[in-house]
Amino acid sequence: MTKVGVALVGFGTIGTGVLEILQSNRELIQNRTGVDIQLKYIVDIDIKTPRRVMPDSSVKMTTDYKVALKDPDVEIIIELVGGTGFALQLVEETLRAGKNVVTANKALLAEKADVVFGLRNEVGKVIGFEGSVAGGIPIIRTVTNALAADNITALYGIVNGTTNYILTKMSEEKMDFKTALGQAQELGFAEADPTLDIGGFDAAHKIAILGALAFNCPVPYQQVYVEGIDSVDLIDINYAAQMGYVLKLIGIARIDADERVEFRVHPTLLPEKHQLAAIRNEYNAIMIESKYLGTSLYYGRGAGSRPTATAVMADIISIGRSLDNPERSSKYQNFNNYPVKPMGDVESRYYLRFNVRDQVGVLSGISGIFSEYSISISSVVQHETKTGDHVPLILTTHRAKESNILSALERIEKLEYSNGRGIMIRILD
Amino acid sequence: MTKVGVALVGFGTIGTGVLEILQSNRELIQNRTGVDIQLKYIVDIDIKTPRRVMPDSSVKMTTDYKVALKDPDVEIIIELVGGTGFALQLVEETLRAGKNVVTANKALLAEKADVVFGLRNEVGKVIGFEGSVAGGIPIIRTVTNALAADNITALYGIVNGTTNYILTKMSEEKMDFKTALGQAQELGFAEADPTLDIGGFDAAHKIAILGALAFNCPVPYQQVYVEGIDSVDLIDINYAAQMGYVLKLIGIARIDADERVEFRVHPTLLPEKHQLAAIRNEYNAIMIESKYLGTSLYYGRGAGSRPTATAVMADIISIGRSLDNPERSSKYQNFNNYPVKPMGDVESRYYLRFNVRDQVGVLSGISGIFSEYSISISSVVQHETKTGDHVPLILTTHRAKESNILSALERIEKLEYSNGRGIMIRILD
Structure with missing residues (x-):
């Protein structure tokens, strides 16, 4: 049996879910995986307000995360604080202290990826982040x-x-x-x-x-x-x-x-x-x-206390299983440096809605502009309305380049029978 | 970089897929996972017939699996032979030789689970079997x-x-x-x-x-x-x-x-x-x-050369990542011994089709029998037909116990206006 000491920082919705699963399934997890998860600390700025589930007396409740960081028996800090402020500081201090991180913080990983993963690679510890995307879906x-x-x-x-x-x-x-x-x-x-x-x-x-x-x-x-x-x-x-x-x-x-x-x-x-x-x-x-x-x-369920907690638990177990031998998963040696395609170059089918005066020549005018930009129309619907002299004209296009669509929209907006900018929604086939 | 020597035994549909991925993605895998997969042997009873993809000269083609088993550089035997005969022998010899197994052989794992997993636990090696169920779906x-x-x-x-x-x-x-x-x-x-x-x-x-x-x-x-x-x-x-x-x-x-x-x-x-x-x-x-x-x-794709090969490759990488520290995944310490529910006790909704003579009293006779067995009818359809004097009578039931349904079917079969046994299909809600 591998013992793994953990500290939970951030006792909110997901943290409560993690505690709940730990309390009810600790033995099942031991039996299934050979990992004994020992929750040693729960850290939060508010340790007074009762939560849905509360820890037993073996867990130390504290407002000071440094106590957990200093404890040599703590091998994983579960960062459930959220945001990119204190959470970043906590993750950095955790890795520098030679401990592993499990987090569900997508903002942190998306916005500070270079800092966070750079430091991880430097210290050779693991960051589990299954909970950061799509909750419990693996x-x-x-x-x-x-x-x-x-x-x-x-x-x-x-x-x-x-x-x-x-x-x-x-x-x-x-x-x-x-x-x-x-x-x-x-x-x-x-x-x-x-x-x-x-x-x-x-x-x-x-x-x-x-x-x-x-x-x-x-x-x-x-x-x-x-x-x-x-x-x-x-x-x-x-x-x-x-x-x-x-x-x-x-x-x-x-x-x-x-x-x-x-x-x-x-x-x-x-x-x-x-x-x-x-x-x-x-x-x-x-x-x-x-x-x-x-x-x-x-x-599956992409959010919520319990679904996201299953992902956090899976990461803890995964780190526990290979404590002496951190997984190299997603620890790339060399990164690709592919250029990001400008949105104007993206190709798609489009749904377009125009608000046009109900008069002769509108459709031919608009479709003429589409032709100029090599946009091929797939379907047209013009609904009858009772309200005033403007009617909605809806078109779908075949695959077209976004820059061409935008240029056409701009041209059409300026037509005298056109009322406002057309609505554009991309279609995925 | 962790080097992992592998031998492929069974150069058929899936084996060809494995070779194809290895040839095209070996460097990508190295970069992504830190594992360098070195294919050392391909073993098959037929090493003459050309396959869709063929190995380069660094891979030894042989009909004798023992050569691969004896090579200390081979750490994983990929069993793609199929069946429960030679495949079982191969897996046993592999584990006894202190090597790991990757297999896509569901028959072997389902029918010889006790032998195969028992031996695995004894020798402390890993069996990867992602490919055995639902192809490339993880x-x-x-x-x-x-x-x-x-x-x-x-x-x-x-x-x-x-x-x-x-x-x-x-x-x-x-x-x-x-x-x-x-x-x-x-x-x-x-x-x-x-x-x-x-x-x-x-x-x-x-x-x-x-x-x-x-x-x-x-x-x-x-x-x-x-x-x-x-x-x-x-x-x-x-x-x-x-x-x-x-x-x-x-x-x-x-x-x-x-x-x-x-x-x-x-x-x-x-x-x-x-x-x-x-x-x-x-x-x-x-x-x-x-x-x-x-x-x-x-x-996803549950079968086929390439999809199943992705699962085999994932298992090889996973073993390669933790060569010094075999994963404990699914290596249960204690098994549950839950009794298997007899089919008669299973509850379900049912679709039933009877072939009955088109005469007065049939529906009341049949529904009377259902009442006796506490089976509640959800819908009834009797289609008009032109063929002879028998017509199909289709019913769906609310949740009922399978033993009751079977008893009712038996009773209905014996009715003089009934032609043959009713058709029963379970409905999943």
């Missing part, structure tokens, strides 16, 4: 271990439960964005300040982490293209549904034939038969395309 | 590593690509069983002798392996309940489709509240909205229900 393990011998060409999916919950409510119950967001907040699926989620930034953190592992090519988080769902209009969800599409916030990491990488997050229309179109509510799913395995998909 | 890793701290309560899925291909063709193209089987054979999705696949035995091997890992409870393969798809009638696929169900061959490993386990494989109707209902052709998917993670699903 996607980090899959990319770094199961697919270690394969060539991933694309990875895309639903990696934010909050936005997926909101979009599901909008699609299925015809709620507007604000009502759906309010309901998500009531149910605890969205934070009081939902910016990180609905702005797409949380998903972008995860795509930065996954893409770096998939292509062995760290891309600064700032270079991930991000559009959130805050400006999604129920009208477009409804029109797209009539055309057989479902709207999702999709994160994409892809490498093209010229070895340029795309890292992007944006609202995306999927054909209703697409496997990701069926992922509802707070669930996450990630699809991987790789040369030898082909298409594979991983689905 | 399901063994998920159960033993990602979910090491969780309590799996059920695991079910499509674990045989051949039968799923055949059932997809029957459902979508209204092919009869024989035509669909013929097409699967032509495309290489089914063996010349398809008994293992269509009889459900291959799926049963996989369920025996997965269930043993999930519940830490080895169940002899002989105790897995098996029904194949050879007697599936297109008529039932069509009737069930009209009622909103899709027929799949589903393998199930489940533990009930009384700690009795069910290990079974049989044709199963799924509501068309069920995620497994959407798994088409040769693809596999496994759903896991666990206490802390909740529902998760793993999808």
